[in-house]
Amino acid sequence: MADGNDPAVTQNASSMEGALAQWQQYKQKAESGEFRMDAQIGDALRGRAQTMLDGLEGVLLVTAKQLGRIGGFGTLPSAEALQAKFENKAVNDSDSAVNQLKKHIDLVTLMRDTYALSIRKLSDTDQANAGQFNNMDV
Template sequence: MKPIRLEPDVIANCQSICDGMLDQLKLASDRALDLTAISGFGTFPSALELQSGYQNKFTGDPTSLVERLKQYTDAVIEMRAAFSEAGAGYSDSDNTMQQRLTSLDSLAALDSEKA
C-alpha cells in the first residue's frame, strides 16, 4: 500500500481536528466514569437486575460505553499518527524532489557552459 502524502497545512488542520476529538472523548470518558455507581432503581429483584444491566452498559463489559470510548480514543490517536506519518512522507518526498531539481539545474548549467 502506498503511503498518503499531504501538504503541511492540511496535516496541521487534520491533527488539530484530531486533538479536538481527543479532548471531547476525554470529557466523555471522564463523565462515563461517573456512571460506575448508579442507583435509584428500587429494591425489587427486577429493579436490581435492571440496575445491573444499565451499569454493565456503562462500565461493566467489553461493549460498554467506557470501553467504546477507549476504542474511539485509540482510533483517533492512530489517525493522528497516520497524519504525522503522511507529513513526514510529504517532507521526505519534497526534499527528494528538491534534490532532483537541484541536480537537473546543475546539469543544465554544465550543458550551457559546454555550448
C-alpha cells in the same frame, strides 16, 4: 435493550472494524510514502483529530466511567439486578459505552497519527529532492 445479537449492534461493530482497517491501510501507505498530503491541510486535519481526542478522552470517557455507579433503583432484588445491568452496560459489557468510546478513541488516534505521518513523509521527500537538486553540477 440491544444485545450482541442485535443487527444494529452487529452493523455498528462491523462499521467500526471496517473504519479501523481502512485507516490502518492509510497509515501503511503513509509509512511507505504512498499517502502524502499538503502540510497545511494535513496539519489542520491532525489538529482537528486532536481536538476530537481531547473531547472523547477528557469529557465523554470520564462521564461514561461515572455511569459505572448509579443509584436510585431501590433495594428490591429486581431493582438491584436492573441497576447492575445499567452499570454494566455503561462500563463493563463488551459493547458498553466506555468500550465503544475507547474504539472511537483508537480510530481518531490512528487518524491523527496517519495525518502526522503523511505530512512528515511529504516533508522528508521534499528535503531529499531539494538535497539532490542542490548537489547537481550546473
